[in-house]
Amino acid sequence: MGQILFIVWRESVEALLVVGILYAWLRNGDATARKGLPYLWAGVGLGVLAAVALGAALVWFTEAMSGDAQDYFQIAMVLVACVLVVQMVLWMRQHGRTLKREMEASLERSTRDANWWGITVLVALAIAREGSETVIFLYGIGLGQNGHVDGMQLLAIVLGLGLAFLSFYVFQLGGKYFSWRAFFRVTEIMLFFLAAGLFELGVDKLIDKELLPAGSTLWDTSAILDDSHPFGGLVATLTGYRAHPSVTNVVAYLVYWAVIWALTRWARSAQQAQQHAA
Numbered sequence: 001m002g003q004i005l006f007i008v009w010r011e012s013v014e015a016l017l018v019v020g021i022l023y024a025w026l027r028n029g030d031a032t033a034r035k036g037l038p039y040l041w042a043g044v045g046l047g048v049l050a051a052v053a054l055g056a057a058l059v060w061f062t063e064a065m066s067g068d069a070q071d072y073f074q075i076a077m078v079l080v081a082c083v084l085v086v087q088m089v090l091w092m093r094q095h096g097r098t099l100k101r102e103m104e105a106s107l108e109r110s111t112r113d114a115n116w117w118g119i120t121v122l123v124a125l126a127i128a129r130e131g132s133e134t135v136i137f138l139y140g141i142g143l144g145q146n147g148h149v150d151g152m153q154l155l156a157i158v159l160g161l162g163l164a165f166l167s168f169y170v171f172q173l174g175g176k177y178f179s180w181r182a183f184f185r186v187t188e189i190m191l192f193f194l195a196a197g198l199f200e201l202g203v204d205k206l207i208d209k210e211l212l213p214a215g216s217t218l219w220d221t222s223a224i225l226d227d228s229h230p231f232g233g234l235v236a237t238l239t240g241y242r243a244h245p246s247v248t249n250v251v252a253y254l255v256y257w258a259v260i261w262a263l264t265r266w267a268r269s270a271q272q273a274q275q276h277a278a
Contacts, residue, residue, distance in 0.1 A: 003194065003237045004153055007137045008160025009167070010187050014092070015130040016168040019044060022123060036119045043120040047127020055135045071209060078202040081140030084133050085195035086260065089188045090267045140198050196240035196256050203252045215247030 019040070026036045058077070065073055109118075171183070206212040222228070222243040227236040235241050240256075242249050 003197075003234065004138060004156035005160040005163070006190065006194070006238070007134060008157050009163045010191065011130050011134040011137070012161055012164030013167050013183075015127055016164060018126045018130070019123065020168065022119070026119075036116055039116040039119040040123055043123025044127055046120065046124040047129075047131055050124070050128035051131025051135050054132050055139070058135065058139050068209075071205070075202055075205045075209070077136065078140045078198055078205065081136045082195045082198035082202065084136055085191050085198065086263065088133060089191050089195075090263060092184060092188070093264075093267050094270065137194075137198075140201075190238070192260055193239045194237075195260075196253065197237045199256050200240035200242065200249060200253060201237075203249060207246070207248060212248050217244050217246055218250055220244040 022040055023037070026034060026040060061073060062070060167183075203212065207214045220243060222232075225235060225241070225243060226232045227241060227243045232241070232243065236243075240253055245253075
């Protein structure tokens with residue numbers, strides 16, 4: 001439940017940030033700019049519908065498949081979710097500082113050319129991107145893989161959405177005291193660990209299908225934190241922790257963090273190059 005709440009909260013905050021930027025620009029503009037508000041909300045609706053459609057498609061695929069095909073599809077979705085988490089963090093690192101300026105520039109062009117449907121498309125794509133990522137992340141950790149969502153999972157989704165609206169409201173009120181940059185930096189680290197958990201889950205599934213060798217168990221820390229118990233299982237999902245990892249688990253975990261280190265260094269270098277060029 002905890003990982004579902006976190007994913008919905010973090011992704012919803014990002015979507016609200018995009019919508020908030022666009023809404024503020026249109027609402028505080030002149031009479032011409034305010035004509036774009038209905039198109040903004042139309043884009044939000046289309047984006048949400050696209051995310052819901054993707055969720056329904058994933059559940060349908062799961063129910064339509066059976067045996068090994070279903071297992072391989074679920075393994076693929078877990079690994080895709082891992083890649084999307086990492087890609088999203090790197091994208092936000094690269095574009096976070098200029099996101100507001102880029103959005104407003106695009107809106108200004110659409111308003112100047114009276115291209116109201118362009119605003120709808122812009123918002124729909126932004127919301128659909130965040131929503132589809134959320135759907136894939138949730139599916140990757142098991143939500144809906146058995147064809148239904150239980151009450152506790154629905155509660156976690158509702159609480160995540162509520163917390164996202166509250167967070168957005170608090171940050172808007174307390175801009176002098178709270179830092180969006182600090183918020184995203186902390187949650188970026190949490191997302192990297194969540195991606196590690198997804199990657200380890202994918203490795204476990206590949207070992208179960210005998211596509212990867214398990215190797216011997218290196219240690220057993222179940223006496224300290226057992227990943228088969230609720231709290232230990234939550235830690236395992238959010239970080240990739242294993243109480244009794246195999247050689248393959250440990251190697252995969254080290255490789256994952258080596259790749260993350262290389263990608264973050266590359267993203268930092270690219271960002272610095274852009275700043276120098278500007």
